[in-house]
Amino acid sequence: MIFFDNITKMYGQNMLALDNVTLRVKQGEFVSLVGRSGAGKSTLLKLLIAEERPTFGKIFFENDDVHSLRSNRLPFLRRRIGVVFQDLKLLSMKTVKENIGFVMEVAGKGKEEIDRDVPQILDLVGLSSKFDNFPHELSGGEKQRVAIARALAHRPDVIIADEPTGNLDPLNTWEIIGLLTKINELGTTILLATHDKEVINSLERRVVSLDNGKIIRDEEKGKYVL
Ligand SMILES: Nc1ncnc2c1ncn2[C@@H]1O[C@H](COP(=O)(O)OP(=O)(O)O)[C@@H](O)[C@H]1O
Numbered sequence: 001m002i003f004f005d006n007i008t009k010m011y012g013q014n015m016l017a018l019d020n021v022t023l024r025v026k027q028g029e030f031v032s033l034v035g036r037s038g039a040g041k042s043t044l045l046k047l048l049i050a051e052e053r054p055t056f057g058k059i060f061f062e063n064d065d066v067h068s069l070r071s072n073r074l075p076f077l078r079r080r081i082g083v084v085f086q087d088l089k090l091l092s093m094k095t096v097k098e099n100i101g102f103v104m105e106v107a108g109k110g111k112e113e114i115d116r117d118v119p120q121i122l123d124l125v126g127l128s129s130k131f132d133n134f135p136h137e138l139s140g141g142e143k144q145r146v147a148i149a150r151a152l153a154h155r156p157d158v159i160i161a162d163e164p165t166g167n168l169d170p171l172n173t174w175e176i177i178g179l180l181t182k183i184n185e186l187g188t189t190i191l192l193a194t195h196d197k198e199v200i201n202s203l204e205r206r207v208v209s210l211d212n213g214k215i216i217r218d219e220e221k222g223k224y225v226l
C-alpha cells in the first residue's frame with residue numbers, strides 16, 4: 001500500500017536525514033517507527049504526505065507516485081492519510097464538535113453528513129460527553145483524542161501519528177495507544193513514530209528501527225532495541 005523506494009533525504013548540502021531507506025507497509029498493518037531523536041522518523045512521515053520532497057527515490061501510495069502527483073490531486077491523497085501530531089493545533093475558539101465539523105466542512109462535506117458522522121467519530125474516541133467543550137477545558141489525553149477524531153474525519157485509509165503520546169502521562173498514553181489499536185482493528189493502517197520504549201514493547205506489532213537515517217532493524221512483533 002505504501003512503498004518508500006530507496007529514499008534519501010538531504011536537508012541542504014550536508015544534513016543527511018534519510019539514507020537509502022526502503023520500506024513497504026501493507027494495508028491494515030500497525031507499524032511503529034522507532035529511533036532516537038534525529039533518527040529520521042518525522043522526515044519519513046513528512047515525505048509520505050508530501051510535506052517534504054525526497055532528494056532521491058520515490059514514494060508510492062498504492063499506484064500513485066506521491067511526488068509526481070499534480071498539485072490538484074494532492075488534497076485527495078492527503079485526505080486518505082489522517083495526521084496526528086504532538087502539537088495538536090486544535091482551534092481554541094471552537095468546541096470539540098466544531099473542531100471536527102470544521103475540517104469536514106473545509107473538505108467539502110455537507111451539513112447532513114457532518115451531523116451524522118461527528119457524533120459517531122466522537123463516540124469511537126470516547127469523547128461523547130465532551131461535545132460542547134472547548135479545547136482549554138480538556139485534559140492532555142482528551143485533546144489528543146480530539147486530534148485523533150479530527151484525523152478520522154475523512155475516513156482515512158492510513159493514520160500517521162508522530163509522537164502522539166509525547167506530552168502525556170502513562171495513563172493517557174495507554175488510552176491513546178489503545179485507541180490507535182482499536183482504530184487499526186477496524187481496518188485503518190497505522191504508522192506510529194515514537195521513542196517510547198514501554199509502548200513499543202507492549203504493542204507486539206511490527207517495529208522498524210531507524211538510526212542515523214538508516215533502517216537498522218525491521219521485525220514483526222518487534223521490541224525496542226537501540
Ligand atoms: N527542516 C529541516 N532542516 C534541516 N534539518 C532538518 C530539518 N528537519 C529535520 N532535520 C534534521 O534531520 C534529521 C532527522 O530529523 P527528524 O526526521 O525530525 O528525526 P526524528 O523525528 O527521528 O527525531 C535531524 O538531524 C534533524 O535535525
Ligand SMILES: [Mg+2]
Nearest residue numbers: 041042043162
Ligand atoms: Mg520527530
